[in-house]
Amino acid sequence: xxxxxxxxxxxxxxxxxxxxxxxxxxxxxxxxxxxxxxxxxxxxxxxxxxxxxxxxxxxxxxxxxxxxxxxxxxxxxxxxxxxxxxxxxxxxxxxxxxxxxxxxxxxxxxxxxxxxxxxxxxxxxxxxxxxxxxxxxx
Amino acid sequence: xxxxxxxxxxxxxxxxxxxxxxxxxxxxxxxxxxxxxxxxxxxxxxxxxxxxxxxxxxxxxxxxxxxxxxxxxxxxxxxxxxxxxxxxxxxxxxxxxxxxxxxxxxxxxxxxxxxxxxxxxxx
Numbered sequence: 638x639x640x641x642x643x644x645x646x647x648x649x650x651x652x653x654x655x656x657x658x659x660x661x662x663x664x665x666x667x668x669x670x671x672x673x674x675x676x677x678x679x680x681x682x683x684x685x686x687x688x689x690x691x692x693x694x695x696x697x698x699x700x701x702x703x704x705x706x707x708x709x710x711x712x713x714x715x716x717x718x719x720x721x722x723x724x725x726x727x728x729x730x731x732x733x734x735x736x737x738x739x740x741x742x743x744x745x746x747x748x749x750x751x752x753x754x755x756x757x758x759x760x761x762x763x764x765x766x767x768x769x770x771x772x773x774x775x
Numbered sequence: 776x777x778x779x780x781x782x783x784x785x786x787x788x789x790x791x792x793x794x795x796x797x798x799x800x801x802x803x804x805x806x807x808x809x810x811x812x813x814x815x816x817x818x819x820x821x822x823x824x825x826x827x828x829x830x831x832x833x834x835x836x837x838x839x840x841x842x843x844x845x846x847x848x849x850x851x852x853x854x855x856x857x858x859x860x861x862x863x864x865x866x867x868x869x870x871x872x873x874x875x876x877x878x879x880x881x882x883x884x885x886x887x888x889x890x891x892x893x894x895x896x897x898x
Binding site for chain 1: 841842844849851852857878882883885888891893894
């Protein structure tokens with residue numbers, strides 16, 4: 638495999654990781670937070686109780702771990718690949734998060750919501766293909 | 776209350792990223808990826824007040840996201856946060872004086888239409 642092929646393979650693998658890790662992190666956080674529940678009264682006792690539940694939730698820790706790994710993968714890929722390539726491709730994450738939420742958490746996703754997710758992906762894709770810098774030297 | 780948390784995710788999140796970006800611009804570009812250089816850059820970034828403001832805003836956005844995820848489905852919350860692109864474009868135009876191209880506005884419009892569909896599809 639030549640050097641360019643190696644870089645391409647590395648880029649594709651990293652994008653695959655990002656598109657899986659980001660949505661998986663959000664889905665795991667979602668599962669953890671559904672178990673913990675929302676803060677309803679903002680007094681010190683309840684906030685302390687909420688934080689202690691948060692710090693002992695395996696789903697939340699796994700979710701944070703996935704999001705951290707996603708962030709590292711994102712930073713690394715931007716060191717060799719163009720942002721204008723990475724950003725639109727990573728728009729797929731919005732579709733993946735809906736798929737994971739449906740199949741992993743059993744969330745009911747209406748056809749209209751699927752359509753909305755698809756249009757969002759298209760929008761992010763279009764934004765990604767606009768100039769990265771509009772001031773000063775290009 | 777949910778609308779406030781959604782706004783906090785988008786505004787504090789975008790604001791946090793802008794502050795971190797400004798701090799990193801002050802520190803300068805990373806020359807190589809050796810651990811010593813990374814640590815030095817990180818140390819330099821932590822001495823810039825914009826970095827701390829950015830981290831605080833990002834923490835607010837994260838806890839708002841947690842709160843929203845306990846109230847609503849992930850397949851609703853995450854797509855709605857795509858509205859950050861609209862806040863980013865508006866912030867870029869009015870606060871940073873960037874020229875936002877028609878194509879980018881078209882993308883932002885598509886994102887807004889998509890988010891509207893996600894909202895309507897909620898019920």
